[in-house]
Amino acid sequence: MKKTVLHDNHVKLGAKMVEFAGYHMPISYTSITEEHMAVRDRAGVFDVSHMGEIVIIGEKATDFVDYVFTNNVRSMTANQVLYGMFCEADGGVVDDLLVYKINDEHYYLVVNASNIDKDLTWLHKNNRFGVDIIDQSDATSEIAVQGPFAESMLQKATDYDLSTLRFFTFDDMVVYDHDVMVSRTGYTGEDGVEIYGSHEAIKDIFERLLADNERLTPCGLGCRDTLRFEVALPLYGNELSHDITPIMAGYGFAVSFDKGDFIGKDVLKKQKDDKPSRRVVGLEMVDKGILRHGYAVYSGERQVGHITTGYIAPTTGESVAMALVDRAHAKKGNELEVAIRKRRVKVKVRNKKFYDKNTKQ
C-alpha cells in the first residue's frame, strides 16, 4: 500500500488508518462528527496527497482540454480553476476533476486518486492534438485547509494577500518559505484553500500550520465525505459514474453546450433537452434508520433506484441521502421506500442540498 508524505504524522496524531485508492489514509483522528464540525465552525486540515495531478502541455493544449472536458475551457482566463468531467461518447463519466489554467499551452488537472490510471489511458487515447500528458501525481503532495478560519490561519504563513485570491482561482506563492501553488477551492462547502507542492514543502507546511494554530483540527477522509455530502457535491463512484451522467446527477452547470465539440456532447445535449430518464435527488427519512450507498429504492414492489450516499448529516442531525431514481418518481415530496436489511422504511424526495455552502462566491 502507498503512503503519503504525511503518513507518519497521521499515525503520531493517533489517526484511525484505512486503505483508500491504494493509499494508507486517515479516516479520522478523534471522531468524524467532531472533525466535521471543526470545519463548519473553525478550520480543518486534510491530507489529500492521494489525488492525481496531470499536466497538459503543448501548442494545442487548450484545444485538447476543451475536447476532453465537459466545461468551457476557452472561456477560462489564466489562474482560473474550473470544475467539470471527462465523459465517454455515451455520456458516462470517466472522472470528475478540476482544471487549472496556467496559460493557453499549459493546464494542470486534478483528478480522483482511484481514477488516475484510467484517466491517463483515456487521455492518451484521445490525444489527437499532439500534447504532452505528464503524470505528476507521485511527485506532488496536497493538503486542503477548509473552514471559516482557513484564510486567516494561512495568512500568517504568507506575504501574499489572500483576500485577493478569489473563489476558484489559484496562484503561486511562498508559504513558510516554500514555493507552492494555492487555490481557493475545496470539497467541504466552506471557504478554504488547497495547497499543492513538493513532498517536503507540504510536510513542513502541514506541521507548521498545526503548530501555529491551536484551533486548526487535523481531519480525515471520513468527514471529507460527510462535508461534501451535506452540500450535495458529488463523489465519483456514487453520484457520478460510468452509468450516471452529469445531467442525470444534476451537475449540468459543469457541462457547457456553448462550445465546440467535446466527447459525449451529443448524448448529453439530447439528455438535457429530453430530460434524463433518471435523476439524482435528495431523500429524507420518514421512519428511523440510516440510508446507505447501494440500498434499493422502491415505489410499491418496483425498484425505482438506489441510494448513492447517505448519512445522518452531522451539521443538521437529519437522516438524509442522495439517490438515483427514475424520473417519474423524482418529484419533490414524493414518498418512496428503501430496503434496509429486512425492513422497508419510508422516505420522502427533497432538495439534495442539505446544508447551504459558505464559500466565497
Next chain:
Amino acid sequence: MKTPKELYYTESHEWVKVEDGFAYIGITDYAQDSLGEIVFVELPEENEQVNQFEEFAAIESVKAASDLNSPVSGVIVAVNEELDDNPELLNEDPYENWIIKVELEDETELNKLMNAEEYKEHCE
C-alpha cells in the same frame, strides 16, 4: 481496552453476561472503538427467537452499518430501549449498556465462547 473477567466473548466482538438463567448481550470495548461514534441501533422485538452466532440487531456508526451476532440462543425477554434515543451510550460504556436480554436456552453454548484472556488475545 477493557475486557471484564466475568463475561464471555464472541469472535465478532459481542459479550454475554449470565445471571439467574438470563443472558445480557452487548458489544465490547474493542467493537465500539473500531466502529467509532454509534449513531443508530436497529433493535429487535421482544419475544423474538435468537440463535447462537446469528444476527439479531444492527448497529450504525457515522460511516457504516454492522450486524450484531448473538453469543447464545434463546427468546428475547427485554430490549434496551434507551439505545433508541441514546445510541452513543454504547460508546460511553459498552459493558454497562446491554442491548438485549435473552432467556438462556442451553448453558453448554457458553463453552463455544471465549473468556476474557482468550478474547484479549483474539483482539491483538
